[in-house]
Amino acid sequence: MAFEGLGERLQSTFDHMKSRGKVTDEDVKAMMREVRLALLEADVNYKVVKQFVNSVKDRATGQEVMKSLTPGQQVVKVVNEELTQLMGGEQAEIAKAAKGPTVVMMVGLQGAGKTTTSAKIANYLRKNKNRQPLMAAADVYRPAAIDQLETLGRQLNMPVFSLGTEADPVDIAKQSLAKAKEEHYDYLFIDTAGRLHVDDSLMDELQRMKEAVNPDEIMLVVDSMTGQDAVNVAESFNEQLGITGVTLTKLDGDTRGGAALSVKSVTDKPIKFAGTGEKIDAIEPFHPERMASRILGMGDMLSLIEKAQTNVDEDKAKELEKKMRSQDLTFDDFLEQLGQVRNMGSMEDIMSMIPGAGKMKGLKNVQMDDNQITRVEAIVRSMTKQERQQPSLMNASRKRRIAKGSGTTIQDVNRLLKQFEDMKKMMKQMTSQQKGKKKGNFSLPFM
Amino acid sequence: MSLFQRLKKRMAGEAAEEEAKQGAKESGENEQGRQEERRASLSSRFREGLAKTRSSFSEAMNELFAQYREVNEDFFEELEEILISSDVGVETVMEIIDELRNESLLKNIRTTEKLTPLITEKMAEKLDRTGEDSKLNMNPDGMTVMLFVGVNGVGKTTTIGKMAHQMKAEGKKVVLAAGDTFRAGAIEQLEGWGERAGVDVIKQQAGSDPAAVIYDAIKSAKSRQADVLLCDTAGRLQNKVNLMNELAKVKRVITREIPEAPHEVLLVLDATTGQNAMSQAKTFREATEVSGIILTKLDGTAKGGIVMAIRNELNIPVKMVGLGEKLDDLQPFEAEDFVYGLFKDMIEQAPADAEDR
Numbered sequence: 066m067a068f069e070g071l072g073e074r075l076q077s078t079f080d081h082m083k084s085r086g087k088v089t090d091e092d093v094k095a096m097m098r099e100v101r102l103a104l105l106e107a108d109v110n111y112k113v114v115k116q117f118v119n120s121v122k123d124r125a126t127g128q129e130v131m132k133s134l135t136p137g138q139q140v141v142k143v144v145n146e147e148l149t150q151l152m153g154g155e156q157a158e159i160a161k162a163a164k165g166p167t168v169v170m171m172v173g174l175q176g177a178g179k180t181t182t183s184a185k186i187a188n189y190l191r192k193n194k195n196r197q198p199l200m201a202a203a204d205v206y207r208p209a210a211i212d213q214l215e216t217l218g219r220q221l222n223m224p225v226f227s228l229g230t231e232a233d234p235v236d237i238a239k240q241s242l243a244k245a246k247e248e249h250y251d252y253l254f255i256d257t258a259g260r261l262h263v264d265d266s267l268m269d270e271l272q273r274m275k276e277a278v279n280p281d282e283i284m285l286v287v288d289s290m291t292g293q294d295a296v297n298v299a300e301s302f303n304e305q306l307g308i309t310g311v312t313l314t315k316l317d318g319d320t321r322g323g324a325a326l327s328v329k330s331v332t333d334k335p336i337k338f339a340g341t342g343e344k345i346d347a348i349e350p351f352h353p354e355r356m357a358s359r360i361l362g363m364g365d366m367l368s369l370i371e372k373a374q375t376n377v378d379e380d381k382a383k384e385l386e387k388k389m390r391s392q393d394l395t396f397d398d399f400l401e402q403l404g405q406v407r408n409m410g411s412m413e414d415i416m417s418m419i420p421g422a423g424k425m426k427g428l429k430n431v432q433m434d435d436n437q438i439t440r441v442e443a444i445v446r447s448m449t450k451q452e453r454q455q456p457s458l459m460n461a462s463r464k465r466r467i468a469k470g471s472g473t474t475i476q477d478v479n480r481l482l483k484q485f486e487d488m489k490k491m492m493k494q495m496t497s498q499q500k501g502k503k504k505g506n507f508s509l510p511f512m
Numbered sequence: 513m514s515l516f517q518r519l520k521k522r523m524a525g526e527a528a529e530e531e532a533k534q535g536a537k538e539s540g541e542n543e544q545g546r547q548e549e550r551r552a553s554l555s556s557r558f559r560e561g562l563a564k565t566r567s568s569f570s571e572a573m574n575e576l577f578a579q580y581r582e583v584n585e586d587f588f589e590e591l592e593e594i595l596i597s598s599d600v601g602v603e604t605v606m607e608i609i610d611e612l613r614n615e616s617l618l619k620n621i622r623t624t625e626k627l628t629p630l631i632t633e634k635m636a637e638k639l640d641r642t643g644e645d646s647k648l649n650m651n652p653d654g655m656t657v658m659l660f661v662g663v664n665g666v667g668k669t670t671t672i673g674k675m676a677h678q679m680k681a682e683g684k685k686v687v688l689a690a691g692d693t694f695r696a697g698a699i700e701q702l703e704g705w706g707e708r709a710g711v712d713v714i715k716q717q718a719g720s721d722p723a724a725v726i727y728d729a730i731k732s733a734k735s736r737q738a739d740v741l742l743c744d745t746a747g748r749l750q751n752k753v754n755l756m757n758e759l760a761k762v763k764r765v766i767t768r769e770i771p772e773a774p775h776e777v778l779l780v781l782d783a784t785t786g787q788n789a790m791s792q793a794k795t796f797r798e799a800t801e802v803s804g805i806i807l808t809k810l811d812g813t814a815k816g817g818i819v820m821a822i823r824n825e826l827n828i829p830v831k832m833v834g835l836g837e838k839l840d841d842l843q844p845f846e847a848e849d850f851v852y853g854l855f856k857d858m859i860e861q862a863p864a865d866a867e868d869r
Binding site for chain 2: 102105106107108110111174175176177178181207208209210211212213214215216217220261262263288290291292293294295297298315317318319320321323324343
């Protein structure tokens with residue numbers, strides 16, 4: 066799928082109607098249609114989408130959104146806020162029993178990744194929270210499922226309780242709990258067999274296991290690539306078992322992961338962990354706000370927009386623009402501009418927030434060096450006030466002083482001055498051509 | 513939820529009409545004969561559903577859309593929702609709907625009853641363009657090599673186990689290659705299937721080079737004069753470039769040993785997967801020239817509609833479907849059954865049907 070964020074799509078929808086000058090109901094409808102399509106393409110369930118679009122519509126038709134110059138971006142912002150809220154704002158921890166071992170039952174469809182996830186979470190708790198986990202192999206149906214958990218246990222040097230494939234899963238659960246209590250383990254992870262939510266006899270088995278061990282956490286493991294069916298699965302597991310948490314697996318793939326939203330909205334149970342790779346330590350606590358952006362397919366573009374909004378002072382930006390046009394750009398302005406960019410974070414951070422930036426050919430080899438910016442800043446700060454206002458004053462002795470003061474070389478100072486002049490020249494061209502067709506080699510001195 | 517409720521209500525109103533329709537149907541001898549024929553080809557799961565209603569798919573569709581007598585925007589919207597809820601994918605849905613909208617205008621079709629055959633036709637056509645290439649390609653003289661690829665947890669190993677069992681039962685000599693050397697317990701899992709089906713499994717230690725395992729397997733399958741060699745591979749997410757390169761290498765090794773092999777590269781897709789399946793199909797095809805799809809886990813509530821988009825955009829045919837856990841639940845793909853499945857819930861929720869159970 067070619068990369069196309071919701072923002073771009075909304076904006077282009079809006080561009081079509083811009084010429085008419087007024088936003089009509091039809092236009093709002095068109096925009097909501099884009100929101101709807103974007104969510105559907107991300108695999109969010111269509112019923113959830115319907116509800117969601119209705120709630121967004123009210124907010125999006127508000128005055129400030131439609132009056133703004135970039136209603137597309139504003140709508141995205143509203144969508145993102147609503148999404149994040151729906152995903153559950155805060156990060157949720159795994160349960161902890163007040164006394165004795167915390168029992169965690171891992172449930173889900175076949176192939177969701179229950180066995181691997183059991184070992185990953187157990188390992189995570191041991192490593193980061195210093196807990197002692199025991200794993201129990203209760204998948205007696207799939208060939209070699211017990212072998213799989215035992216192999217993982219060996220790799221991690223973590224105990225695995227097993228009674229072979231002939232035993233009743235309910236017995237396995239009971240006996241493993243007895244062992245966990247006796248030997249004072251902090252956590253017991255019961256790996257159950259994958260099953261369809263419509264398989265009554267197997268769902269009944271899970272209920273009996275639940276009654277037998279009274280788990281503190283029933284963790285539904287969901288493949289993040291799941292499509293529209295995610296609601297049926299989650300709804301049905303939740304109704305029959307009362308799940309307490311969700312783990313989303315295979316998030317290291319390129320799926321948008323709309324299933325996360327579907328699951329959250331039908332069960333209202335928090336997503337607690339995210340599986341992010343094949344390695345045993347590839348698991349992390351789930352971040353709802355990141356998921357929202359991912360579903361919309363825009364990297365962390367929104368946080369970038371927000372950062373830009375909060376960090377760039379509008380009035381100052383206007384003033385700067387005016388100066389650029391009149392070509393009396395000074396080093397003071399330049400310094401200010403640098404400062405505003407820096408407020409947004411390191412260059413690498415900023416780049417990482419731009420979706421697809423990592424894939425852009427030209428950018429691959431560009432080293433985003435923050436030291437470079439620091440050096441440029443030092444050079445400008447070593448100039449006198451007068452020099453900053455009137456770069457033409459610069460002569461050999463001044464340059465020497467500046468180089469010394471900033472801990473750089475005369476060559477560095479020369480390079481910056483040259484780039485600054487180029488920049489001014491380019492501004493001149495740009496303003497004279499208005500919107501020139503040539504995009505030129507616009508480059509900031511530190512790039 | 514509301515959609516289903518609406519449909520339920522709708523069905524209640526249509527119960528009487530359905531009976532009348534059935535009566536009419538039984539009088540039509542020709543119709544009956546054709547239906548019998550078709551029914552014979554239907555897989556067991558769908559057959560059950562059809563036996564209950566005693567109506568063909570097209571008729572079930574008729575019945576479903578009888579509520580909307582008139583072809584209008586509401587009708588198209590409803591249809592759009594049904595398709596989207598089956599993971600068909602927005603783009604393909606829009607395409608289908610647009611085509612239907614145009615054709616209904618062009619041919620001046622006003623009633624949904626008359627549009628129904630068009631819908632069935634259109635969708636079956638999107639799934640099964642020629643009707644020929646949905647069969648597994650078997651080597652007529654010599655050994656057939658099949659390579660199974662896919663992301664993690666779709667059911668590659670299980671599918672191989674089922675297929676081995678079926679081919680063995682047909683009297684073929686089957687050998688399995690344990691090419692998943694990465695996932696814990698994967699080799700043991702394939703061995704379990706080998707034992708169950710009574711076929712040999714060629715393996716090396718966990719962690720060894722999969723290409724080497726496959727090379728070994730080809731050699732020993734040849735010397736055992738096997739008819740079929742089924743090659744398992746580790747599940748991998750399609751955006752992991754190294755792992756996809758590894759897979760391409762496995763395929764190269766096969767082709768080097770037997771120039772016309774692999775005779776099939778089968779991408780195993782989980783029916784519960786949504787739009788990401790398209791990305792899987794694209795990337796796996798680039799790496800291994802996927803020749804067919806096996807759609808697993810269709811026995812749940814998921815419809816696997818994305819294969820329609822995949823067929824439409826990439827022209828990769830679905831060859832087999834997995835309909836359950838039993839050994840014979842792996843079945844050849846039938847486009848019409850599949851389309852029926854997309855609308856199954858709606859049709860089966862008819863109260864008349866519920867009474868039969």
